[in-house]
Amino acid sequence: MKILVAVKRVIDANIRVRVKPDHSGVETANVKMAMNPFCEIAVEEALRIQQAGDAEEVILFSAGPQKCQETIRTGLAMGADRGLHVLTDERLEPLAIAKMIAAAAEQQGADLIILGKQSIDDDHNQTGQIVAALMRRALGSYISEIKKVAGGFAITREIDAGLEKLRITSPAVVTTDLRLNEPRYASLPNIMKAKKKPIDELSVADLGVDIGCRTEILSVVEPPARQAGVMVSDAGELVDKLKNQAKVI
Amino acid sequence: MSDSVNALVVAEHDDNELYAGTLNTVTAARALGGEVHILLAGNGGEIASIAAACANLAGVTKVLLADHEPYAHAGTETMAALVAANLGAAGRQYSHVLAPASTFGKALIPYLGGLCDAQPISDLSEVVSADTFVRPIYAGNALAKVKSLEALKLLTVRTTAFEPAASDGHGGAEIVPIAAADISAQVEFIEQTLSASERPELTSARVVVSGGRGMQNGENFAMLEKLADQLSGAVGASRAAVDAGFVPNDYQVGQTGKVVAPDLYLAVGISGAIQHLAGMKDSKCIVAINNDAEAPIFQVADYSWNEDLFVAVPALQAELEK
Ligand SMILES: Cc1cc2nc3c(=O)[nH]c(=O)nc-3n(C[C@H](O)[C@H](O)[C@H](O)COP(=O)(O)OP(=O)(O)OC[C@H]3O[C@@H](n4cnc5c(N)ncnc54)[C@H](O)[C@@H]3O)c2cc1C
Ligand SMILES: Nc1ncnc2c1ncn2[C@@H]1O[C@H](COP(=O)(O)O)[C@@H](O)[C@H]1O
Numbered sequence: 001m002k003i004l005v006a007v008k009r010v011i012d013a014n015i016r017v018r019v020k021p022d023h024s025g026v027e028t029a030n031v032k033m034a035m036n037p038f039c040e041i042a043v044e045e046a047l048r049i050q051q052a053g054d055a056e057e058v059i060l061f062s063a064g065p066q067k068c069q070e071t072i073r074t075g076l077a078m079g080a081d082r083g084l085h086v087l088t089d090e091r092l093e094p095l096a097i098a099k100m101i102a103a104a105a106e107q108q109g110a111d112l113i114i115l116g117k118q119s120i121d122d123d124h125n126q127t128g129q130i131v132a133a134l135m136r137r138a139l140g141s142y143i144s145e146i147k148k149v150a151g152g153f154a155i156t157r158e159i160d161a162g163l164e165k166l167r168i169t170s171p172a173v174v175t176t177d178l179r180l181n182e183p184r185y186a187s188l189p190n191i192m193k194a195k196k197k198p199i200d201e202l203s204v205a206d207l208g209v210d211i212g213c214r215t216e217i218l219s220v221v222e223p224p225a226r227q228a229g230v231m232v233s234d235a236g237e238l239v240d241k242l243k244n245q246a247k248v249i
Numbered sequence: 250m251s252d253s254v255n256a257l258v259v260a261e262h263d264d265n266e267l268y269a270g271t272l273n274t275v276t277a278a279r280a281l282g283g284e285v286h287i288l289l290a291g292n293g294g295e296i297a298s299i300a301a302a303c304a305n306l307a308g309v310t311k312v313l314l315a316d317h318e319p320y321a322h323a324g325t326e327t328m329a330a331l332v333a334a335n336l337g338a339a340g341r342q343y344s345h346v347l348a349p350a351s352t353f354g355k356a357l358i359p360y361l362g363g364l365c366d367a368q369p370i371s372d373l374s375e376v377v378s379a380d381t382f383v384r385p386i387y388a389g390n391a392l393a394k395v396k397s398l399e400a401l402k403l404l405t406v407r408t409t410a411f412e413p414a415a416s417d418g419h420g421g422a423e424i425v426p427i428a429a430a431d432i433s434a435q436v437e438f439i440e441q442t443l444s445a446s447e448r449p450e451l452t453s454a455r456v457v458v459s460g461g462r463g464m465q466n467g468e469n470f471a472m473l474e475k476l477a478d479q480l481s482g483a484v485g486a487s488r489a490a491v492d493a494g495f496v497p498n499d500y501q502v503g504q505t506g507k508v509v510a511p512d513l514y515l516a517v518g519i520s521g522a523i524q525h526l527a528g529m530k531d532s533k534c535i536v537a538i539n540n541d542a543e544a545p546i547f548q549v550a551d552y553s554w555n556e557d558l559f560v561a562v563p564a565l566q567a568e569l570e571k
Contacts, residue, residue: 016523017387026391038505094359095368118505123386124371126359129325133363138435139325141356144498154439158498159352160452160507161263165439166324172435178488178505179498214368218381218394226530229551235561235568238536241552246534248513249456249480 001055001148001170003046004110005080006101006128007039007062009071010121023219035071038116040183041176043075045146046114048181050079054148057081059108063100065089069199076194077186083199084108086207096211098130103207105135110171112153117142117175128175138168144179254283254379256345257313259332260303261353264294264321267302269453270349270406272413277406278347279308279414280376286311286343287422290331292321304422306414312422317429322441326433329360334430336365336401343401344379350405350508351452358403369403370395374410388504388527408452409510409531444497448474448483451500456482456513459502459529462489463518463539463558470496472562473517479569485509485529487519503528518558521546538562 011017012034017026035043046058060075062068063086072083086100105113115128132139138152144163145156152169158177168174186194204211232238242249256278261268271287278285287303289296289312296316303312315331323331336343346361348354350372362369374392375383381396382404451457458477460470470484477484485507486500502509504527514532519525521537521544529535530549537550538561547553554561 011387013524017390019391026387093368095362095366098363120504121387123384123388123504124359125355126362126369126371129356129359130363132326133329133360138433139356139360141325142352157352159441160499162441162443162497162499164441167437167439169435177498179492214397214399215370216396216398218396220386220391220393223385223389223392226535226549228548229535229553232552232554235564238552238554238565239568242513242534242536246513246551248534 001111002057002059002109003049003055003112003114004059004061004101004105004108005039005042005046005075006113006115007043007060007071007075008036008116008119009033009062009064009068010036010119013037013120019220019222023221025217025220033067035074036116036119038118038176041178041180042114042116043078043080044181044183045176047079049148055112059084059110061101061104063088063092063097072199073194074186076197077191078184079190082197084202085199086202086204088204088211090211091213092211093213093215094124094126094130095214096209098127098134099209099211100204100207101127101131102134103209112171113173115173115175117177128173132173135173138172140166140168140172140174142177143174144177146174254281254345255343256281256283256285256347257332257335257343258285258287259328259346259348259354259357260287260289260299261349261351262289262291262299264291264296266295267299268349268351269413269450270351270408272306273408273411274347274349274406275306275309275414276411277373277376278345281345281379283344283379285309286313288313288332288335290315290320290323290328292316292318300424301420302416304424305416305418305420307417307419308414309422312424313427314424315427315429319429319432322438324433324436324438325356325360326436327431328357329364330431330433331429332361333364335427345402345404347404347406349408354405358405362403365401365403367399367401367403369405370397371405372407373404374407385527388523389530390523407508409508444499448477449481451483451485452507452509454483454509455511456480457485457509457511458482458515458517459485459487459519460490460495460517461487461519462493464490464495467495476515476562476566479566480513482511482513487525516546516550517562519546520544521549
């Protein structure tokens with residue numbers, strides 16, 4: 001089995017983002033970037049499947065500007081075998097990314113595609129589902145467990161009402177939820193080794209897909225700020241305020 | 250292609266009752282300014298009375314009902330194929346398909362996007378016009394106004410941002426049975442483990458009492474359950490509390506968990522990370538109990554109580570009993 005893992009470069013989860021004064025987006029210049037946390041979980045799971053002897057190769061895929069190669073390197077340092085980078089400076093929507101991932105998976109002969117459930121910048125929560133539909137492959141979204149079984153995978157999904165167990169056929173597309181695993185840190189020797197691992201650079205044309213935008217971002221603004229309220233010092237005061245001031249109980 | 254607005258809302262339910270999020274989604278669909286139909290797929294249980302409830306919602310003029318065996322526990326693939334089959338010739342019967350931004354809708358709508366070659370828009374918090382929407386990005390730290398250029402607009406709706414549609418008793422919407430479409434052979438349902446609870450559902454509860462890492466263990470959540478019961482509320486949690494195994498995954502409130510906006514949100518032993526705030530900062534009134542005077546949660550709370558939760562929660566329980 002070959003596993004393709006889609007990894008996205010995003011603003012680090014610990015950074016407080018700022019909206020640009022011209023309302024065209026958020027400030028990304030000189031801001032710390034990192035691999036999307038859900039993608040780290042995806043890489044980790046692929047490596048565990050490989051270490052269990054169920055996969056020969058773990059290939060990382062990322063689409064975007066040159067710097068995406070740093071994100072791919074991060075995953076190579078965790079232990080993945082090689083990378084694919086589609087170099088483009090265009091704004092990418094999930095449908096376009098999904099088309100690229102589907103084309104790359106086809107070219108590489110990937111049996112399992114693992115994506116994060118959500119990118120923490122755009123918060124779309126779409127790409128994996130679209131990949132599955134485009135390829136007419138089984139989808140396991142929001143998984144907290146995956147096991148190889150005859151003909152496919154046994155998965156557990158995190159759903160609003162609890163957990164759901166499904167059996168899906170291979171080839172498949174899955175998206176990771178937070179409880180799937182705890183991603184490893186790259187060791188220094190592995191970081192050194194990763195520098196020599198290959199990253200193939202592709203163009204959008206190499207994949208033969210149309211990445212034209214289907215939406216326009218008209219503006220990006222800050223949400224209305226919440227004002228800090230008052231301190232209370234005991235239960236009597238709190239209950240009184242909830243009853244008589246906020247009128248919520 | 251006509252420019253008329255014809256919206257199809259995909260109902261979410263468990264064969265016994267319609268989930269509340271469907272009502273908010275209908276309100277978002279009505280804001281588009283055209284007709285609103287509901288697609289309901291399921292089997293057995295109370296599906297007929299759910300269909301009647303849908304037909305009774307203010308503004309809904311038609312209910313497409315697929316009551317067939319494979320739609321009990323239908324997966325994303327099977328549901329999406331059914332919706333796609335009912336969009337009409339070349340997908341022009343409906344201009345918009347909407348579903349709640351629940352795990353059901355968030356999986357379904359993008360999958361449908363892949364089937365129909367249309368770029369969806371997730372998690373609408375405002376309908377500006379039939380093609381322009383506002384949605385939170387970066388864990389709610391920014392709001393993007395997005396215009397769709399697609400003929401077929403596929404949307405998930407942040408349910409807390411829209412009022413629930415009323416049951417206006419018109420009962421007038423026509424209920425039209427529809428045929429089954431392709432059933433996916435790729436996915437086999439095994440089982441669901443649901444957190445049974447007598448309390449109101451988290452995303453539509455009027456009061457939510459949430460606990461974080463400060464609760465120390467799962468047993469201590471009994472305190473919050475008691476408090477929630479006194480206030481007729483639901484119990485939620487931070488990611489840290491879920492990751493530590495104090496409570497099940499479906500309690501998680503936040504950027505990547507559930508979004509809630511109750512009248513009263515009580516955050517107990519929660520620091521107030523941006524990812525948590527993303528899921529609760531639109532609550533009407535926020536109360537924070539934390540023994541760290543510097544906790545970021547105090548910056549968004551209406552009432553901040555700087556106290557050890559093991560002192561504060563019992564005191565609050567006693568006060569409410571008076
Ligand atoms: C990709 C990603 C997604 C995430 N998604 C979510 C999400 O959806 N929801 C979410 O909640 N988080 C999410 N997080 C995690 C988030 O960043 C925080 O780590 C998390 O919210 C912290 O939970 P906490 O406040 O319970 O724990 P902590 O930050 O450890 O805070 C515990 C608080 O309890 C207080 N406390 C301790 N003891 C007591 C006591 N005896 N009395 C009173 N107060 C006490 C402390 O002062 C502290 O403020 C996400 C993170 C990432 C990277
Ligand atoms: N530019 C990208 N390159 C590679 N993978 C991506 C990219 N954008 C999104 N993904 C994948 O899709 C997942 C979900 O992203 P999204 O649909 O944007 O929330 C991410 O966790 C990644 O696995």
